Amino acid sequence: MNHFQYKGNELFAEDVALKDIVAKTGSPVYVYSHATLTRHFKAFDDAFAGAPHTICYSMKANSTQSVLRTFFNLGGGVDIVSGGELFRALKAGVDPNKVVYSGVGKKDEEIEYALNTGILMFNVESEQELTRISEIATRLGKKAGIAIRVNPDVDPGTHPYITTGLKNAKFGITIERALEEYTRAKSLPGIDIIGIDMHIGSQLTKVNPFVDSIEKLKIMIAKLKGEGIALKYFDCGGGLGIQYNAEEPPLPSDYGREIVAATKGLGMHLLFEPGRNLVGNAGILVAKTLFTKSRDDKNFIMIDAGMNDLARPALYDSYHGVQAGCKDQDGMIVADIVGPICESGDFLAKGREVPMFKQDDLVAFMSAGAYGFAMSSSYNSRPRVAEVMVKGDKFEIIRERETVEDLVKGEKIASFL
Ligand code: LLP
Numbered sequence: 001m002n003h004f005q006y007k008g009n010e011l012f013a014e015d016v017a018l019k020d021i022v023a024k025t026g027s028p029v030y031v032y033s034h035a036t037l038t039r040h041f042k043a044f045d046d047a048f049a050g051a052p053h054t055i056c057y058s059m060k061a062n063s064t065q066s067v068l069r070t071f072f073n074l075g076g077g078v079d080i081v082s083g084g085e086l087f088r089a090l091k092a093g094v095d096p097n098k099v100v101y102s103g104v105g106k107k108d109e110e111i112e113y114a115l116n117t118g119i120l121m122f123n124v125e126s127e128q129e130l131t132r133i134s135e136i137a138t139r140l141g142k143k144a145g146i147a148i149r150v151n152p153d154v155d156p157g158t159h160p161y162i163t164t165g166l167k168n169a170k171f172g173i174t175i176e177r178a179l180e181e182y183t184r185a186k187s188l189p190g191i192d193i194i195g196i197d198m199h200i201g202s203q204l205t206k207v208n209p210f211v212d213s214i215e216k217l218k219i220m221i222a223k224l225k226g227e228g229i230a231l232k233y234f235d236c237g238g239g240l241g242i243q244y245n246a247e248e249p250p251l252p253s254d255y256g257r258e259i260v261a262a263t264k265g266l267g268m269h270l271l272f273e274p275g276r277n278l279v280g281n282a283g284i285l286v287a288k289t290l291f292t293k294s295r296d297d298k299n300f301i302m303i304d305a306g307m308n309d310l311a312r313p314a315l316y317d318s319y320h321g322v323q324a325g326c327k328d329q330d331g332m333i334v335a336d337i338v339g340p341i342c343e344s345g346d347f348l349a350k351g352r353e354v355p356m357f358k359q360d361d362l363v364a365f366m367s368a369g370a371y372g373f374a375m376s377s378s379y380n381s382r383p384r385v386a387e388v389m390v391k392g393d394k395f396e397i398i399r400e401r402e403t404v405e406d407l408v409k410g411e412k413i414a415s416f417l
Helices: 018-025 034-046 065-073 083-091 108-117 127-140 175-186 208-226 252-263 276-282 312-316
Strands: 004-007 010-013 029-033 053-058 077-080 099-101 121-124 144-151 191-197 233-235 269-272 283-295 298-303 322-324 332-338 347-355 362-365 386-391 394-399
Touching (some): 010 018, 018 029, 018 283, 018 386, 018 394, 034 053, 034 065, 034 252, 053 065, 065 083, 065 386, 065 394, 077 083, 083 108, 099 108, 108 127, 121 191, 127 175, 127 191, 144 175, 144 208, 175 191, 175 208, 191 208, 208 233, 312 347, 322 347, 347 362
Parallel strands (some): 053 077, 053 269, 077 099, 121 144, 144 191, 233 269, 298 332
Antiparallel strands (some): 004 010, 029 283, 283 362, 322 362, 332 347, 386 394
């Protein structure tokens, strides 16, 4: 069920018209559907109903606390990549025992914070990191639960910027080295080896690369067992794609079936780090048309949202569906929908057939719940936008629009000026 639908001419989020939201919050605004977040989480969870598992939502996709709380209420945990994410997750009420910590560049103070919090495990991405975690844990009189993030050298067939499981990527430890590192980890005083981890990329539209990677890791798991290293957790990472346009990603149930089959008999507790799959299609960005102009055969629609609010089109040339807030335009037009930022890369849709938007018309960018607000910035001194969550016929502002005062927070004019 799509919760962003027209009722008459008006586009709704669940039972609330977008124009009613904008009347209260102003524009632009990110709007999330609680029903969609819930449905996506449950679909993912149900896909693994037969196997012991925990969903550690990859909060980099959308770290807004109300989104986190929605998943925590359903039993989820988080995959974090910074101390800041840990702070947010704790504020939103995460169970520390459902936190896994990934990322190639963990700082000492972040490791210490995570150890003091008592997270489930660190997904270790380098030899030096393993040593450092052991040192810090020992100093604190603790043991750090760890998994090694193994780079299986499998091509996920996705955008190069979001491919992470190939040998030349900065992520993880190669299979060959990982065996040695597990053996070394056994002798480190601050380390408790509890798992194995992989994450091969994002927006995957096939299950095979996941299964191929699991098969490679299974060989390792068997070898480790032979050396007396028994692992409890198998972290399969995130990466399951969604439909933005014409993609046909597997359903969570198909993905689940194959992964359960591939991991059967291992007797391990599965962990997953889905990000985009849970939130991508649960959020939209709503903006307002400022001006339109045409020259030669080129049409531009200037809106009040830009690449600072939704960076994905500028960064990856990615596609976000465009829908009118109210369908009262006189036909369609091929146009570039562009923002106010002083860069040519500042477009949200390019050469797209869209409604003939007029001044003040609302424009909705679909599938913007993942890596939308989370990647937004205040470039060009544009305050970051508001966020709203809708549940049925109610909505609440879950993040106030930043003010210009927020823009200068923490800034000081040097005393010698
Ligand atoms: N686990 C790890 C270790 C990750 O690095 C990522 C994403 C995930 C899980 C979640 O992946 P997902 O399920 O969302 O595919 N900004 C890009 C995507 C970057 C993904 C980074 N890592 C975009 O807008 O497409």
